[in-house]
Amino acid sequence: MTPEQRRLLIELCGMMAYAELSAFERMSSDARFSPTLHDRATLGRLAVAEFAHFETVSDYLAQLGADVEVAMVPFQASVDAFHDRTRPADWYESLMKAYVIDAMSGDLFAVLGQSVDSALQDLIGRVQVPPELAGLLQGRLREVLAGDARLSSRLALWGRRLVGEALTQGQRLGRERSFLGALMSSAPEAEPLEPDKLRAHLTRAHSRRMNELGLTA
Amino acid sequence: MTPEQRRLLIELCGMMAYAELSAFERMSSDARFSPTLHDRATLGRLAVAEFAHFETVSDYLAQLGADVEVAMVPFQASVDAFHDRTRPADWYESLMKAYVIDAMSGDLFAVLGQSVDSALQDLIGRVQVPPELAGLLQGRLREVLAGDARLSSRLALWGRRLVGEALTQGQRLGRERSFLGALMSSAPEAEPLEPDKLRAHLTRAHSRRMNELGLTA
Numbered sequence: 001m002t003p004e005q006r007r008l009l010i011e012l013c014g015m016m017a018y019a020e021l022s023a024f025e026r027m028s029s030d031a032r033f034s035p036t037l038h039d040r041a042t043l044g045r046l047a048v049a050e051f052a053h054f055e056t057v058s059d060y061l062a063q064l065g066a067d068v069e070v071a072m073v074p075f076q077a078s079v080d081a082f083h084d085r086t087r088p089a090d091w092y093e094s095l096m097k098a099y100v101i102d103a104m105s106g107d108l109f110a111v112l113g114q115s116v117d118s119a120l121q122d123l124i125g126r127v128q129v130p131p132e133l134a135g136l137l138q139g140r141l142r143e144v145l146a147g148d149a150r151l152s153s154r155l156a157l158w159g160r161r162l163v164g165e166a167l168t169q170g171q172r173l174g175r176e177r178s179f180l181g182a183l184m185s186s187a188p189e190a191e192p193l194e195p196d197k198l199r200a201h202l203t204r205a206h207s208r209r210m211n212e213l214g215l216t217a
Numbered sequence: 218m219t220p221e222q223r224r225l226l227i228e229l230c231g232m233m234a235y236a237e238l239s240a241f242e243r244m245s246s247d248a249r250f251s252p253t254l255h256d257r258a259t260l261g262r263l264a265v266a267e268f269a270h271f272e273t274v275s276d277y278l279a280q281l282g283a284d285v286e287v288a289m290v291p292f293q294a295s296v297d298a299f300h301d302r303t304r305p306a307d308w309y310e311s312l313m314k315a316y317v318i319d320a321m322s323g324d325l326f327a328v329l330g331q332s333v334d335s336a337l338q339d340l341i342g343r344v345q346v347p348p349e350l351a352g353l354l355q356g357r358l359r360e361v362l363a364g365d366a367r368l369s370s371r372l373a374l375w376g377r378r379l380v381g382e383a384l385t386q387g388q389r390l391g392r393e394r395s396f397l398g399a400l401m402s403s404a405p406e407a408e409p410l411e412p413d414k415l416r417a418h419l420t421r422a423h424s425r426r427m428n429e430l431g432l433t434a
Contacts, residue, residue, distance in 0.1 A: 048265050
């Protein structure tokens, strides 16, 4: 690994680590507003999975000889700003936020990971939301949406707002920090990833997930 | 196990489960206000340990053929009231709350567990805060208190308030729910546990822990 590759990796992992730690905190605080104790436990379980991912990424940073706290600092402001701008108004919006944002971050990390080394790809595989939890989340959303046209339209709108904010934040980050661009242009395959293509890829995957809920993205 | 013993066990476990689930949610929300990213991760780790305990107790309830949500419901109001009355004003108070209340609940469960069966004693052993985490918490508190007379006096006062509220809440619960008294009087040893003795036992253990921080209880 060249020193430059190592630097890029540390930046990417710093971002992932802070995103996971924040997701853990937000999700577990939101859990308290769940309509049933069963839902509280489910959201808690999801939050705990995020924390486990944070620890996985921290271990990887330690292997790279990097300090996890130092690596996270550059991303604190923008991740916090994202969460402040997308504060769920109730438990349904929390659930949708978990559904939309976890999956989208996973997609983004998967794309960025392609361009770097295989240990990173393995790491990224390990920090995806486990399918059984993702399935549980989707199942619960379907249940609450079923036959509730008002909630469906509110959550469809909320989903669009979440994705809009996430893409805006990603764009800002891309401008401010060189590593996203560098990772994308270091793709080993012939064609480097272009920002527009990445955006289209993420949006498509999001639309598919919204459709799976019976909503229009 | 007699049906009456089983009923008592389910009540005790329902209380433990809800206490753990709430502690998880409160602690992980409080983590966000930590002064450093390192502290956020530490408080997060403690919160995750609480969630693991919640799952351990849930499994035990399932083995007893009881539904964890149903078992928790009777304790929701009083545990929530306790947390509402002891809302930490800042991160230092959160840390102290975790230190005081986790240990005290552990002490209480250990005493109540003596009176029932050995499987329960084993369970109670498994839901104690792991010594390395308790040590970490104590270490961090010592650090922040060292040489800060103002914070020390504020947190000493806060510690007294926490214990006062916890004991009051315990007393109320004892009046409202028969199981605490029943558990205490079913102690296998010659002498049933008396409320006054239990209170003295819990207070003593609390004072010792405060002294370990260099504070007066």
